[in-house]
Amino acid sequence: MLAGATVTLLNMGVQRLGWLQNWELGSFDSLVRLQPDAGPDRRLLIVAISEADIQALGRFPISDTAIAQTLTKLQKYQPKVIGLDLYRDLPQPPGHPELLAALKAPNVVAIAKMSDSDNPGVAAPPGMPPDRVGFNDFVLDADGVVRRNLLSVSQADKTIASSFSLQLALLYLKDRVQPTDSPVNPYQINWGKAEFVPLNSHSGGYANLDTRGYQILLKYRSGKQVARQVSIRQVLNGEIDPSWVKDKIVLIGTTAPSTRDVFLTPYSPIQKQNPKMPGVLLHAQMLSQILSAVSQGRSLFWVWPQWAEILWNASWALIGGVVAWRIVHPARAGFVGGVALMGLLGISLGIFIEGGWVPLVSPALGLVVTGVGVSAYRKLYDAFHDSLTGLPNRDFFVECLGRAIAHTRAHRNYLFAVLFLDLDRFKAINDSLGHLVGDELLKAVVMRLRASIAGADTVARVGGDDFAILVRNVDVDSAVNLADRIHKALIVPFDLRGQEVFVTASIGIAVGGEPTAATREQPEHLLRDAHTAMYRAKALGTGRYQVFNASMHDLALERLRLETDLRMAVKRREFLLHYQPFVCLASGKIIGFEALVRWQHPQRGLISPVKFIPVAEQTGAIVPLGEWVLEEACRQLRLWEGMFDFDRPLIMSVNLSGKQFAQPDLVERIEAILVATGLSAESLKLEITESVVMDDVESAIEVLKQMKALKVKLGIDDFGTGYSSLSYLSRFPTDTLKVDKSFVGRMELASEGENVAIVRTIVTLAHALGMDVIAEGVETAAQLARLRAIGCEYGQGYFFAKPLPSDAATALMASEPQW
DSSP, X not given: OHHHHHHHHHHHHHHHTTTTHHHHXXXXXXXXXXXXXOOOOTTEEEEEEOHHHHHHHTOSSOOHHHHHHHHHHHHHTOOSEEEEOSOOSSOOSSOHHHHHHHHTSTTEEEEEBOOBTTBOOBOOOTTOOGGGEEEOOEEEOTTSBEEEEEEEEEETTEEEEEBHHHHHHHHHTTTTOOOEEOSSOTTOEEETTEEEOOOOTTSTTOSSOOOOSEEEEOOOOOSSOSSEEEXXXXXXXTOSOGGGTTTSEEEEEEOOGXXXXXXXXXXXXXXXXXXXXXXXXXXXXXXXXHHHHHHHTOOSSBOOOHHHHHHHHHHHHHHHHHHHHHOOSHHHHHHHHHHHHHHHHHHHHXXXXXXXXXXXXXXXXXXXXXXXXXXXXXXXXXXHBOTTTOOBOHHHHHHHHHHHHHHHHHOTTOOEEEEEEEETTHHHHHHHHOHHHHHHHHHHHHHHHHHHSOTTOEEEEOSSSEEEEEEESOOHHHHHHHHHHHHHHHHSOEEETTEEEOOOEEEEEEEESOXXXXXXXXHHHHHHHHHHHHHHHHHHOSSOEXXXXXXXXXXXXXXXXXXXXXXXXXXXXXXXXXXEEEEETTTOOEEEEEEEEEEEETTXXXXXXXXXXXXXXXXXXXXXXXXXXXXXXXXXXXXXXXXOOOSSOOEEEXXXXXXXXXXXXXXXXXXXXXXXXXXXXXXXEEEEEHHHHHHSHHHHHHHHHHHHHTTOEEEEEEETSSOOOHHHHTTSOOSEEEEOHHHHTTTTSSTTOHHXXXXXXXXXXXXXXXXXXXXXXXXXXXHHHHHHHTTOOEEESTTXXXXXXXHHHHXXXXXXXXX
């Protein structure tokens, strides 16, 4: 609406300055040509003097004798009115007395030309009374086109002269009805039920129009034949039907172009031959317009007052704005805009046919300009706002943040805070309830966020379920209080389509404007710090907040470097395997090894798996790395099988990550590695943690069965620390349970204590399910003794050996140790 009002005011100003007048007049001409042709007016007859008539009669101006004979012939057929559209102020002998006698008939109207500063004028024939003389009423626009009719001129509110067409109409209608002054509008003439309203300086599409006299718009009846037409020679020779004349208005005038009594009209641009209309036909157009208005009781061309014109332009500007705002697709918006323009043309044409002229160009311009302007504004708005929530987007938020930072430089004590908010478990809600419900949840969250902050603060959507809040003129305590308010606002469940949804948020807080915040001179840095603090809060659990400190940034940089180096390390094969033996507790001999990956960084040396394995999991690098570990471990065991003669086949145990386990072609990859290395499937054990198999139990069971079909051994790692159900455990086709070292390490704290009981229970459960047990983390002889006492089959830990490089593991086996 604001855009429409602005464009309308500008549009009206441009229109008043006259910059649109030529276009509006061109639209008037187009509407004239588009209106249906009304055909010839049967109340009129035109006696035309053509070029052929001039040649036959031998001269121009035609002699008074020929004109007198024409009038005499016509009077025999009893015309109602005869209009002589020929100047006869000077005698054209022979026959001047005969002409003056013929002009004395009470139904004859002669024509004159008014004088002005540029034109001396032409007087009426001698002896003609004023009520039977009309002036030539053509009014030319700046482009030379006749669109107006000058009905009369006045002096001291008294009509001193009437136009030729008006005098003819007055004489024709004198027995029926006469014009009167309007009791409502002193500038209006009522003629029967018809209202003749004069043009003002801004009527229709005009601007600063010269409105001297009583002017009306000319409604063209036809561009082809306004009335029946005969030649003057036909009249003189008696070759016309008397019914064409009886009770009609007969106009006598020249149609020969050589007489220069021709004028441009709205039809001229489409007429290749004779584009100008003779003056006598123009008089017939004007006369037909007046007669039709009076007989039909309808007004001549009407125009709207200024207030109605403003509403008209504003309505179309508003339509253009609505189309551009509601329809985003440019092709569809263009199509609908084109339909609107066609509708404007249709409405304007309908009004024109009914006798009214409303501006066409100015509303079309308003529609297009407003539409283009709103479309451009929408694109600019969309570039800085989120389409779903209507919130500012990341770019807009960064701009606001930049202004806040600039403000702190001018005001030393001005502090502000950035809160970075991430919804916990939003992906799970999206996946389970659908994206539409997820979108509704985001909108509902936005409403609560807005209710929690002050009006001067800014909340923006900077990611899928990420929001950033700029809080002005606050300190750390105020920012923390806001985070508490947000948590309290979100703790109330959301009702989405009858479904109660609970959501929490992790919030990171970074304060700007502090003297020590040298690293936050850029808005992106401050947003990054809040984002880093949010991740720290999320790592501590859901529904928490954390205030940023420099150590968080250092950790983030360290992680980024580690992530980058890790990707390169996979390509460069900077990894190696260490092997930790596991021992048969009954015999004390080595029966297998667990392959453990190590990263030999070229600059930083050996990096602990505790540091790089979580990063590899999150970045996806664990998949190629895990495949290399599996292949390298199988190859090493196959090498040892060629070096030693074992009493029983050694087992190589390899851990599978969650991302590896989720690979659709995991079984095929394992089989390919076994074939490539030549290792027997019975010598390979794959270990999976409880949490991996419990994410999707049914799918996990199916994958485990496919692995088991390869005849590889399967084990559940870190048993007791996860949340596996006994009902599911019985369905897993696994061979081994590995007791977590946290239980084994506390077994010697108290005789027959709870930890011993837990391990005993796990052993008993495993045996009941047909599985064997490996206890990891064995570090003392006392732990070994207790494990043997409760029937645990295998042990692994520093008591036997630390993870060893391949050559050290080879030397260990060569020494044939026994514990």
